[in-house]
Amino acid sequence: xxxxxxxxxxxxxxxxxxxxxxxxxxxxxxxxxxxxxxxxxxxxxxxxxxxxxxxxxxxxxxxxxxxxxxxxxxxxxxxxxxxxxxxxxxxxxxxxxxxxxxxxxxxxxxxxxxxxxxxxxxxxxxxxxxxxxxxxxxxxxxxxxxxxxxxxxxxxxxxxxxxxxxxxxxxxxxxxxxxxxxxxxxxxxxxxxxxxxxxxxxxxxxxxxxxxxxxxxxxxxxxxxxxxxxxxxxxxxxxxxxxxxxxxxxxxxxxxxxxxxxxxxxxxxxxxxxxxxxxxxxxxxxxxxxxxx
Numbered sequence: 001x002x003x004x005x006x007x008x009x010x011x012x013x014x015x016x017x018x019x020x021x022x023x024x025x026x027x028x029x030x031x032x033x034x035x036x037x038x039x040x041x042x043x044x045x046x047x048x049x050x051x052x053x054x055x056x057x058x059x060x061x062x063x064x065x066x067x068x069x070x071x072x073x074x075x076x077x078x079x080x081x082x083x084x085x086x087x088x089x090x091x092x093x094x095x096x097x098x099x100x101x102x103x104x105x106x107x108x109x110x111x112x113x114x115x116x117x118x119x120x121x122x123x124x125x126x127x128x129x130x131x132x133x134x135x136x137x138x139x140x141x142x143x144x145x146x147x148x149x150x151x152x153x154x155x156x157x158x159x160x161x162x163x164x165x166x167x168x169x170x171x172x173x174x175x176x177x178x179x180x181x182x183x184x185x186x187x188x189x190x191x192x193x194x195x196x197x198x199x200x201x202x203x204x205x206x207x208x209x210x211x212x213x214x215x216x217x218x219x220x221x222x223x224x225x226x227x228x229x230x231x232x233x234x235x236x237x238x239x240x241x242x243x244x245x246x247x248x249x250x251x252x253x254x255x256x257x258x259x260x261x262x263x264x265x266x267x268x269x270x271x272x273x274x275x276x277x278x279x280x281x282x283x284x285x286x287x288x289x290x291x292x293x
Contacts, residue, residue, distance in 0.1 A: 005236045011258045014238050015245055020085070020228065020257035021078035023108070024070055025264045026059065060107040060138045063114040064166055075111035078259060079119065082112070082228065085256045090203075091225035093195060094256075095128075097208045097217040098230040099237075099244040104261040105230045106134045109207035112228075117170040121202025124161070126173045128208040128220060130182035133175025135207055139164060146176025150194065151185045157194065171201070187219040195223055211244045221253035228256055233263040 005011055008019035062071035083090045096109040106129075113125040126147060127135035136143040141162050145155040150173070157173075164170040179185055198204050206224065208217040221227050227248055231241055241258075248255055 002234075003238050004234050005231050005238055005241060005260070006233050007263070008260050010238075011231065011260055014242065015258065017245075017255060018081070018085075018257040019260055020081040021074055021259050022263050023074045023078075023104070023259060023261045025233075025262045026069075026071055056107065057138055059104070060110045061114075062107075063111045063118070072111075072115075075108070075115050078108070078112055079115040082226070082256060085226060091256065092202075093198075093204050093206070093224035093226075095206045095208055095217065095221055095224045095227045095253075096230065097221075097227060098210050098232075099212050099240045100210045101213060103210075103230045103232040103236060105210075106138065106207050108228070108230050108259055108261065109205050110135065110138060113170060113203075113205040114167055116203045116205070117167050122169045122171060122200065123203045123205065124171045124173060124198060124201045125205045125207065127175040128186060128206045128216065130175050130179055130185060130216070131209060131214065133207075135172060136174035139172060141172055141174060143174045143176060146174035148176035148179045148182075148185060150176070151188060151190045152179065153190075157197065183215050183219060186216050191220070192223060211247055212240060218247055218251045218253075221248050222251055225254070226256040227253045229258045230261055231258050232261050235262075 005014065008022050011017070011019040058065060059071060062069055063075050066072055082094065085091065094112075096105050096112065098105045109125060113123050117123040125135060127133040128147065130148050133143065133146070135141075136146070141164070145160045147160075149155045150157050150160050160173055160176070162172045162174070164172055185191065195204075206220065208220055211217045229241070229244065229248075245255060
């Protein structure tokens with residue numbers, strides 16, 4: 001009676017599109033605390049001891065918080081898949097969305113942006129969820145001005161973009177104050193003009209709301225080079241994911257593929273596919289024990 005998507009094979013057989021990456025479920029991490037220290041306000045580790053439950057912020061910052069972890073490796077694999085998805089010219093404007101809320105799209109968008117920033121060039125992440133943006137909060141940045149205030153003419157784009165201290169070539173355009181008309185803003189001519197002015201960035205990642213909840217993602221999808229869908233293993237319903245793909249394709253979007261998130265490697269026979277061996281041998285780092293052993 002369970003009709004949820006569980007494995008990468010489920011994604012490919014149901015949607016006939018590639019599974020770009022498999023992100024394993026994690027439960028605990030080393031207790032590492034970062035702090036701004038010194039006259040130049042540089043990020044340094046001020047405390048590292050013990051273990052604690054893995055928080056959403058830990059997952060969202062895995063690429064730089066635990067670069068040798070299985071989570072970070074999964075997001076680097078996603079980076080490679082996306083860069084090769086439209087070879088020989090990698091996609092520049094990438095929209096990250098999901099069928100419903102809580103499937104891990106913001107964490108995926110952040111880690112993808114961080115992974116791309118570590119490769120080369122400047123990368124911009126835009127919080128396109130004008131209703132419930134979470135990018136600025138996760139990164140510890142201000143949200144007084146952002147996408148909404150830029151689209152309404154309240155601020156210039158150059159004034160609203162913030163540089164992230166822990167990854168200097170990562171830039172952030174937060175969601176800004178919650179507007180009364182989010183869908184109208186992202187569907188306005190101003191949004192189209194904004195996307196055309198971002199040629200100075202190597203890649204632009206847009207975190208957007210769930211497709212089945214609101215129309216914002218469907219409006220933005222045709223304006224980008226590719227869309228990345230997030231599906232949570234054991235939670236995302238097959239019919240909901242198929243409906244999401246149909247909505248995006250009917251709008252003229254190009255779907256690059258699906259990221260299968262929160263896959264419990266102890267279930268669904270994934271040890272038989274070699275994943276268990278890989279993560280048990282190479283995942284003995286922070287974020288890597290609970291889900292692999």
